Amino acid sequence: AQSVTQLDSQVPVFEEAPVELRCNYSSSVSVYLFWYVQYPNQGLQLLLKYLSGSTLVESINGFEAEFNKSQTSFHLRKPSVHISDTAEYFCAVSDIRNTPLVFGKGTRLSVIA
Amino acid sequence: EADIYQTPRYLVIGTGKKITLECSQTMGHDKMYWYQQDPGMELHLIHYSYGVNSTEKGDLSSESTVSRIRTEHFPLTLESARPSHTSQYLCASSAGQGWEETQYFGPGTRLLVL
DSSP states (O other): EEEEOOSSSSEEEEETTEEEEEOOOOOOOEEEEEEEEOOSSHHHHHHHHOSSSEEEETTTSSSSEETTTTEEEEEESSOOOGGGEEEEEEEEETTTOOOOOOEEOOOEEEEEO | OOOOOEEEEEEEEEETEEEEEEEESSSSSSEEEEEETTTTSEEEEEEESTTTOOOEEOOOSSSSOOOSSTBBBBOEEEESOOOOOOOEEEEEESSSSSSSSSOOOOOEEEEEEE
């Protein structure tokens, strides 16, 4: 079965600084990878996903993630964060066998003014 | 913005009570899900449905039950609440049948059982 590890439970970062939220997965077959974001007092919403094709995927608000098969990683990055990026970020994986999504424990990103 | 609703948002209840958490979506999605999330922990899938009259158990054993009589409605019931049921419950839905589809989440229900 697949699994997801988010190595950092909390990441504080100053406004306008770059950030990387780490995600590693394990699976014996090809995977689908997701990043979901949960803003305070809201439900989770999809930030970006990798299904196939280009290994670099981007969101509309400046985040990007790169699928690295050899390192089994799907780290999320943003070159310059805003206060409004403060949220909980969840990495998730499914695979081509049509198995349910498995979520990581989440990383709380706190942007400091 | 996704149209998926959960009620109540917060519930404090005594041990032994029967409770039903409501989830509704207006997007016509076939697939619906219930997740349980403890603070600082992973989301765990407890139930899902491929469509009307279809329900499946997820990867986390749960004493709750679900029903799917209408496409838009996927309620979760606890027959006898216990303190161990204290958690946040998240409902979600997606179009199609595959797990690669984007899931749309409701705001969640925070349950406290005394």
